[in-house]
Amino acid sequence: xxxxxxxHYIWFVFIFVSTLEGAEFYALLIGDTHDxxxxxxxxxxxxxxxxxxxxxxxxxxxxLHLTVYEGNDATVENVLNYIxxxxxxxxxxxxFYNTSHGYHKxxxxxxxxxxxxxxxxxxxxxxxxxxxLMNKNPRLLISIADACNNTFEDHEAPQTLLEKRFGLAxxxxxVKQNYRTLFTKKRGVYIASASKAGExxxxxxxxxxxxxxxxxDAIKSETSKAxxxxxxxxxxxxxxxxKTRAIEVKATQEPQFIYRED
Amino acid sequence: MRHIIMLALLLSGCSLxxxxxxxxxxxxxxxxxxxxxxxxxxxxxxxxxxxxVESIDLxxxxxxxxxxxxxxxxxxxxxxxxxxxxxxxxxxxxxFLPSYQFKMFHHTHIVTVDVSLPSKQVKFDFEGxxxxxxxxxxxDKFNNLIxxxx
Numbered sequence: 007x008x009x010x011x012x013x014h015y016i017w018f019v020f021i022f023v024s025t026l027e028g029a030e031f032y033a034l035l036i037g038d039t040h041d042x043x044x045x046x047x048x049x050x051x052x053x054x055x056x057x058x059x060x061x062x063x064x065x066x067x068x069x070l071h072l073t074v075y076e077g078n079d080a081t082v083e084n085v086l087n088y089i090x091x092x093x094x095x096x097x098x099x100x101x102f103y104n105t106s107h108g109y110h111k112x113x114x115x116x117x118x119x120x121x122x123x124x125x126x127x128x129x130x131x132x133x134x135x136x137x138x139l140m141n142k143n144p145r146l147l148i149s150i151a152d153a154c155n156n157t158f159e160d161h162e163a164p165q166t167l168l169e170k171r172f173g174l175a176x177x178x179x180x181v182k183q184n185y186r187t188l189f190t191k192k193r194g195v196y197i198a199s200a201s202k203a204g205e206x207x208x209x210x211x212x213x214x215x216x217x218x219x220x221x222x223d224a225i226k227s228e229t230s231k232a233x234x235x236x237x238x239x240x241x242x243x244x245x246x247x248x249k250t251r252a253i254e255v256k257a258t259q260e261p262q263f264i265y266r267e268d
Numbered sequence: 269m270r271h272i273i274m275l276a277l278l279l280s281g282c283s284l285x286x287x288x289x290x291x292x293x294x295x296x297x298x299x300x301x302x303x304x305x306x307x308x309x310x311x312x313x314x315x316x317x318x319x320x321v322e323s324i325d326l327x328x329x330x331x332x333x334x335x336x337x338x339x340x341x342x343x344x345x346x347x348x349x350x351x352x353x354x355x356x357x358x359x360x361x362x363x364f365l366p367s368y369q370f371k372m373f374h375h376t377h378i379v380t381v382d383v384s385l386p387s388k389q390v391k392f393d394f395e396g397x398x399x400x401x402x403x404x405x406x407x408d409k410f411n412n413l414i415x416x417x418x
Contacts, residue, residue, distance in 0.1 A: 043398075108361060154360060164363060200361070208359065
């Protein structure tokens with residue numbers, strides 16, 4: 007009898023401790039860091055995103071599962087294996103982030119880019135990746151393709167698979183609370199690419215990509231300023247930040263996003 | 269005598285600090301200092317001093333190799349060795365599809381220059397060291413390059 011009570015007690019403590027722990031945060035960062043033209047910049051993007059992902063996990067109290075595929079590990083096979091094997095719970099957060107070359111095929115019906123990884127010399131369809139991830143029903147899915155979306159004739163395109171500082175300390179209560187709101191309370195799907203179909207995306211030669219920097223600035227701004235932070239505002243500001251940066255370097259780049267708030 | 273040498277060394281150091289040309293740069297008449305810095309001395313020298321250039325139209329007959337005349341080589345060098353033709357700030361995140369290729373020979377060195385018309389970019393390959401630069405959209409560099417082949 008005493009043994010049974012002890013068992014119930016242990017079981018109760020286990021359940022109690024489990025509920026105290028935060029949700030899981032699965033972050034996949036992919037960077038074509040060996041590429042001869044955008045490699046340096048992709049390295050900066052990955053470095054910046056790693057930093058942000060750690061910040062998200064610590065501020066929002068999430069258990070971080072970070073996977074980074076860069077250099078020789080940035081292969082289509084690795085990415086697809088990861089996505090297929092990912093098994094998030096319905097209270098978990100999934101972040102898919104990619105910085106690489108990309109393209110859009112003339113015959114393609116969806117508005118998203120195909121992501122090209124130089125080491126594999128093939129591309130994969132961003133929309134298909136998002137469909138796979140959405141079907142896994144995480145509480146929150148943030149999916150970003152910082153890549154070109156310019157149009158190639160089908161025969162030209164690579165083989166494609168799956169057809170400012172605010173002066174506030176980061177440990178500031180408001181920032182922490184805003185990270186918690188964004189990553190532990192919000193539900194939905196946010197999918198973004200760095201440019202619209204038919205358009206180019208740009209990166210600085212070594213300072214990172216225009217869209218990734220715009221996205222990180224938007225998160226910083228929203229977690230520092232807003233009383234009720236929203237993903238919609240972050241996405242809108244990411245678009246505006248990118249457009250502004252592009253104008254500064256005499257280029258044109260307009261990101262796109264879709265969202266579903268549950 | 270030693271003082272004169274020291275003075276010469278000091279002055280040459282000062283001239284470098286002042287952004288003036290090194291002796292090598294003088295001999296090459298560096299016309300594109302940013303490109304020189306980006307590609308490195310040997311690659312730049314190979315382009316600047318190339319005496320033999322072959323070009324291939326990769327869109328059409330890939331076996332149809334064309335040897336450029338002295339005048340065409342001069343024009344090509346003038347186009348390639350001009351910093352104003354490149355954007356040194358940003359680069360497109362686009363898959364590079366080469367349209368034309370130039371192989372530039374100087375002694376035992378070769379620089380392969382690929383030109384992509386779809387993305388308006390130039391790729392320099394010197395012994396495996398690859399540099400890709402976007403064109404400066406404000407000029408007709410690419411049309412000029414293509415006219416060279418006609």
